[in-house]
Amino acid sequence: MKKTLLLSFLFFLACASYAQQKDKPYVVLVSLDGFRWDYHTYFDTPNLDKIANEGVKAKSMKPSYPTKTFPNHYSIVTGLYPDNNGIVNNSFYDPKLKMSFSLSSIAKTDARFYGGNPIWNVAEQQGIKTASFYWPGSDIGDRSPSIFKTYDASVPYATRIETVIDWLKLPEKERPHLITLYFDEPDYTGHTFGPLSKENKITVHKMDSIIGSLSMKLEELSIGKQINLIVVSDHGMTDISDKKKVAVLKYLKPSWLEYADVINPIMSIRVRPEAQDSVFKALRRVPHIRFWKTDNIPKRLHYGTNDRSLDFVIEAKKGYSLVKESSQKVKGGTHGYDNRVKDMHAIFYAKGPDFKVNKKVRTLKNVSVYNLIAHILGLQIETVDGDFKEVKRMLKE
Structure with a gap:
């Protein structure tokens, strides 16, 4: 009898979770590492321009300090400044743990270095399945989404897109309603050749095309009209010289x-x-x-x-x-300089059923993206450094 009651209770919980998820919209959050806020003024970005026309574009997105990759990606998904989420640089030393953290060490997957409550954790705790393709901080044991990938730079961008599309074709009970997707360009090219180099012009155009491909494939899905696409970057880039x-x-x-x-x-x-x-x-x-x-x-x-x-x-x-x-x-x-240096600023584009059309907004802080996603998915969140008032104006009433 007790076993029957337990099974009935578990079935009830599963059905309740399924019903809760079924009514939620979808969010696909994409990062283009190192995509400076003003690249669109130097290079052709027709696909990002299309998203701006169909949805929302911020003048720029202000990164958290220091303007480095891991701190800012983790700030975006925790709503906390690096000082408060613990990832204070790409490499650092923890005097309490007496351990160093770096992107090439095993410490990168040690949960003790990571604070805050990533948005995928919050969603999972409230009955919404999530997935991540390489987002920094998404492969940390029980702090990870239902579906996640361990970073492998050799995986082609097209494969990453197709995998995300396959996730969105899963049966509803298994389908993630929040997906985070990371691309490592144009950061690498910007570092190697400089932000306004001819090589980076080619890479920026390539990444714009990648966004165009992803956007088109999302629209072709049966749930396409329910998907909110948000495209951001973590920081910008500025020129350096051997003379300095x-x-x-x-x-x-x-x-x-x-x-x-x-x-x-x-x-x-x-x-x-x-x-x-x-x-x-x-x-x-x-x-x-x-x-x-x-x-x-x-x-x-x-x-x-x-x-x-x-x-x-x-x-x-x-x-x-x-x-x-x-x-x-x-x-x-x-990159890494003071976040009021405009070359350090990032991008923010978004479109979908929850966003206004052809809406231009002021510069926003990247920690407020957390509040934005939480609102769209109907999540209850604790107080963070982000501010919903900052992103409210881009949403439909």
Whole structure:
């Protein structure tokens, strides 16, 4: 009898979850890594222009500080600034765990480094299935969507699109209503050749075509009219030169430091207690940088309260690079500078049943994308750094 009651209860829960999911709209969130906010003014982007005409385009999207890839992708899906979600840079040291985090280490999949409640977690907890194709932070054990992929850069973009389409053709009970999809370009090309190079012109056009292909395939689905497509990037890109570089560590004695990893153009250092004043005085002599003790970083950057920010944050001035050795060659482009530097700004485009048509909106903060998706999917969320008021104006009444 007890077994029968338990099975009946589980069946009831499954039916309730199915009914809850069935009534929800769909969101496909796509990131084009390193797609600068103003590329459309330099290069042809007909497919993104089409989305703008059919839906919403923001003047730009302001990334979180530092303007690096992993912190910003994770800020978008947690609604929290890097200081509050724990991913404070692409590489950093955690003094409590006594461990380093980097994109090439096993620490990248260690849940202890990740804070906040990613939007796919929130959706899953409220009965909505989710999926992710390579979104940073989406392959962290029980913090992952129902469906996710472990990053493999060799998988063709067309295969990624076809896989997403296949997910949206699954039976309703298995079908994700929130999908996050990541592409690593035009970031790589921008780094290698520079943001306004002829090579990047080709790559930007390619990525625009990828978005066009995805958009068309989504529209062809039987549920096409229910899908909200949101296209963003994590940050922009600016030119750097071998004539503008700073070997910052040559100004600091190794005996003063407990941790220092040069990450162009922003880095944090951990300093021995007795060397704090010595480091401060030495950094004042370094050209083409600015630096702060972490308890004195401007509040507008929302950075420095996390232990992983360490003791000092050092940032090269725009166009300058931090290097380990003066002999290190520098070319192309980079990002990571102050988020009020316009070259660091990202894109935001969206269309679908929940968005207004041909609507232009002001620059918005990337942490507010979380609130936007939560609203579309009808999710209850905790207070985050994002602000729904910032994105409300782009939605239909």
